[in-house]
Amino acid sequence: MRKLMTKKAMGMAVTGLVGLTLAACGSEDTGESADGEQETVNVGILQFMEHNSLTAAKDGFIAELEDAGYVDGESINFDVMNAQGDQSNLQSMSEQLSGNNDLMLSIATPAAQALATAEQEKPLLFTAVTDPVDAGLVESNDAPGANSTGTSDMVPIEEQIKLLLSIVPDAETIGIIYNSSEPNSEIQANMAIEELEAAGVTVQVSTVTTTNDVQQVLTSLASDVDGLYIPTDNTLASTADTVGEIAMEYQLPVVAGSTDQVEAGGLATYGIDYEALGRQTAQMALEIIENDASPESLAVETSDEFDLVVNEDMAEALGIDPDSISISEE
Numbered sequence: 588m589r590k591l592m593t594k595k596a597m598g599m600a601v602t603g604l605v606g607l608t609l610a611a612c613g614s615e616d617t618g619e620s621a622d623g624e625q626e627t628v629n630v631g632i633l634q635f636m637e638h639n640s641l642t643a644a645k646d647g648f649i650a651e652l653e654d655a656g657y658v659d660g661e662s663i664n665f666d667v668m669n670a671q672g673d674q675s676n677l678q679s680m681s682e683q684l685s686g687n688n689d690l691m692l693s694i695a696t697p698a699a700q701a702l703a704t705a706e707q708e709k710p711l712l713f714t715a716v717t718d719p720v721d722a723g724l725v726e727s728n729d730a731p732g733a734n735s736t737g738t739s740d741m742v743p744i745e746e747q748i749k750l751l752l753s754i755v756p757d758a759e760t761i762g763i764i765y766n767s768s769e770p771n772s773e774i775q776a777n778m779a780i781e782e783l784e785a786a787g788v789t790v791q792v793s794t795v796t797t798t799n800d801v802q803q804v805l806t807s808l809a810s811d812v813d814g815l816y817i818p819t820d821n822t823l824a825s826t827a828d829t830v831g832e833i834a835m836e837y838q839l840p841v842v843a844g845s846t847d848q849v850e851a852g853g854l855a856t857y858g859i860d861y862e863a864l865g866r867q868t869a870q871m872a873l874e875i876i877e878n879d880a881s882p883e884s885l886a887v888e889t890s891d892e893f894d895l896v897v898n899e900d901m902a903e904a905l906g907i908d909p910d911s912i913s914i915s916e917e
Contacts, residue, residue, distance in 0.1 A: 628663045628876055631684030633702055635695035636672035638825040639847035640861040644694050644714050647865025655873055670698065672821065677701035685709065690875060692868065695821060696722050696771050703735050710875050710882045713737035714868040715861065717771035717819065719887050728887040736882040738868045739889045740819055742844050744775060746857045748782040748816065750914045751842040754855065754907065755814040760789040762812035764805055766822035767794035775818030775844060801826040809837040819844035827851030835904050846896040854905065855897045855912050859890045
């Protein structure tokens with residue numbers, strides 16, 4: 588696997604802080620009680636489903652807090668729940684986390700929406716959410732306006748499409764596949780369609796609703812297109828191995844929205860390091876825990892690092908020189 592680190596200034600500046608004291612925190616800026624002893628902060632984490640990107644964001648969030656001295660079971664308690672992609676689990680899990688914790692992190696849009704419905708007062712952070720405004724989580728990215736803020740995983744779609752077209756410069760038709768029930772995926776798919784049509788390429792779109800649909804729908808699509816774009820879609824990410832098998836069978840170059848999906852079954856992308864995004868979200872949590880910051884005063888942030896990731900094994904299987912895959916820096 589070849590990974591090149593690049594940086595792009597997309598992070599939004601943090602606005603002025605408004606005090607909000609966590610129930611578990613004591614004296615200002617220290618997280619200590621009046622007698623000088625550090626009190627325990629209870630942090631709930633709700634992950635929508637199990638796949639590499641979301642899990643990496645969770646692990647990065649926990650690791651960054653631990654690096655800052657918040658050790659699980661000592662100065663902090665992590666209460667982690669995973670809905671396993673089942674919408675019916677989200678409400679009950681959200682209510683349970685809300686009742687037992689001082690601060691909560693949601694990972695992916697459905698989890699963030701469920702927690703925001705269950706809790707309107709305690710501080711909520713989200714990550715791996717593409718468009719927090721469209722999802723109804725914040726009033727605006729610069730001024731969230733309520734008790735929710737966090738990090739967006741909006742990817743550089745223009746650059747990703749340029750990358751795909753540089754791999755298949757003679758492509759006449761590019762396919763796009765995503766879960767039609769995931770609003771974030773639809774937003775990204777529409778942006779990709781605009782870029783492809785502007786480049787004079789025909790776009791063929793197929794959608795799925797569950798992981799069970801992926802093999803049949805993608806197999807049908809693969810025979811009609813010259814390349815494939817997949818947004819940061821939870822359903823497709825969780826079936827990345829299946830995508831990779833079909834891509835090899837049909838000799839189909841796949842540019843995916845997330846680096847994890849490329850590592851599992853795509854060809855290349857210019858995308859987000861989700862562990863780093865989780866760590867970035869943890870820095871916002873530290874503002875709340877240590878400095879009594881209010882979520883409404885913390886602007887939504889986006890990743891300031893993007894990686895060019897090339898799956899060398901997939902490139903060789905497709906007869907493509909992995910060293911030929913690159914993206915120009917502007």
